[in-house]
Amino acid sequence: MRTISTVAFIGLGVMGYPMAGHLARQGLTTRVYNRTASKAETWVNEHGGSAHPTPQEAAKGADLVLICVGNDDDVREVTTGSEGVLHSMESGSVLVDHTTASADLALELDAACRQQEVGFIDAPVSGGQQGAENGALTIMCGGDKAHFEHVYPVLDLYARAVSLMGTASSGQLTKMVNQICIAGLVQGLAEGLHFAEQAGLDQQQVIDVIAKGAAGSWQMENRHKTMIADEYAHGFAVNWMRKDLDICLTQARRLDATLPVTALVDQFYADVQRIGGGRWDTSSLLKRLRNAD
Template sequence: MKVCFIGLGAMGYPMAGHLQQKGFALSVYNRSVTKAQQWSAQFGLAASPSVAKAVASAEVVAVCLGADEDVRQVLAGEGGVFSAMPAGGIVIDHSTTSAGLAREMAALASARNIGFIDAPVSGGEAGAINGRLTVMAGGDIDVFTRIEPILATYAARYQCLGPVGSGQMAKMVNQICIAGLVQGLAEGLHFGTEAGLDMEAVLDVIGGGAAQSWQMDNRAKTMLAGSFDFGFAVDWMRKDLGYVLDEARQRKISLPVTALVDQFYAQVQNLDGGRLDTSSLLLALQQGAEKPR
């Protein structure tokens, strides 16, 4: 299967690497030449000089980009994927975007006899590196079945959840749940610290009970240490929550906690913390503390 991967960022870089290591007939493209050269040096495949050349003979094109406008430009812009890839192929969009953008791109793809699957991922950079991502997909089930061998190279779980847009909607559920969990963890740690408790001991006890979560297991100790220079950035989480809240407004769905946590993330951004991990919500509770490092 001839596969093209576009977008060699924190997630796409290792995802494309897995495809190369699994022996797919691969081409890659990245807007940043420096990052493309770095990937090529590591995985032994020269990056294509343009989107059009990268997708010229691809049966499947996977993209992993930043936001709606990035995806729209790369897929539907001049010299983009839809104008250059062969008819009968499939586009997989691993970006986290609005559900509306997914439906818009699917309609353009269909007009050119190209299948489209919206397939945002969860699991972070570590999940991408270790090939343990979760893929939430939307689209035609027959099209999805054709791309399963590709998804299996970098994902431990992947499922088609309904028509186009369902993947992005599921990712919204994912981000809603994460936001609430991280805020709850931040408040618990802040309360315990201010109350003078030995929080290492507290975490050891409650981590085996009903309060246990992935966030507690993987972020509580780094939060206590004031370490946030890793992981999924606050700027990206606010972008994702923007899509969530827009969709909720359109559907007249109340998300009061999510809206509140989004504003707490805005406070972290005001502390120059936009590039910090999402666990930096603790900083919003520590007004007057040192600026994030």
């Protein structure tokens, strides 16, 4: 495998933009591509490096290529598409996909990379925009141990935890578990705050008390204030959560795993979309309950 000194980052959304920034600040030569070219130029003006018109051009000469885009189709477009990174990646380089995508896609990319003697790691992340900006993401990886150990020092530049969960697709499967758990937690928090409000309790005081006990969670700590204030123009969008839950539910049917709460919360998010909340944070499940009153 090649010594990593030049990296390419494909996708400069709310997550990718700060993640790529951490790499540049640590002295790695960073080549970027974004579908909206002006955003790539803005990134270069802020961080240095170079912007390129296609993923293929950005990946040329890179020792490590990192991707953070929207969904399976987006990943295919920037990897195996007509101007994808695999058309220019060289033997001994490694491809890391940070997109939350399907396990099938991870296996598909792993096979495509092996044909070109390119390493592959599926590496979805958790921690949201705040985690990306603060370099405190949790990264769940699937792939060969040697490839994982090779890219670990780079991934660690924007993470607080980087773990190899197994062979290719294990990272995506672990991210599914993450989203399944979050769905139930957010709905529980929304119902608890709604109940407190209806009971005439001081919601903030309630949270101050129960957060110190068994009910405490990341969602409670980081989302209760904006939920109480009925503010949702931030965070991880409902549209993206529904995409993720569809991946979870599809995989669950294949595994004969029963996910009744996840399926129900997915429908609750559909209700949020219907009232215009597709871009709201996932904590907007409370908005749905308030609207039902």
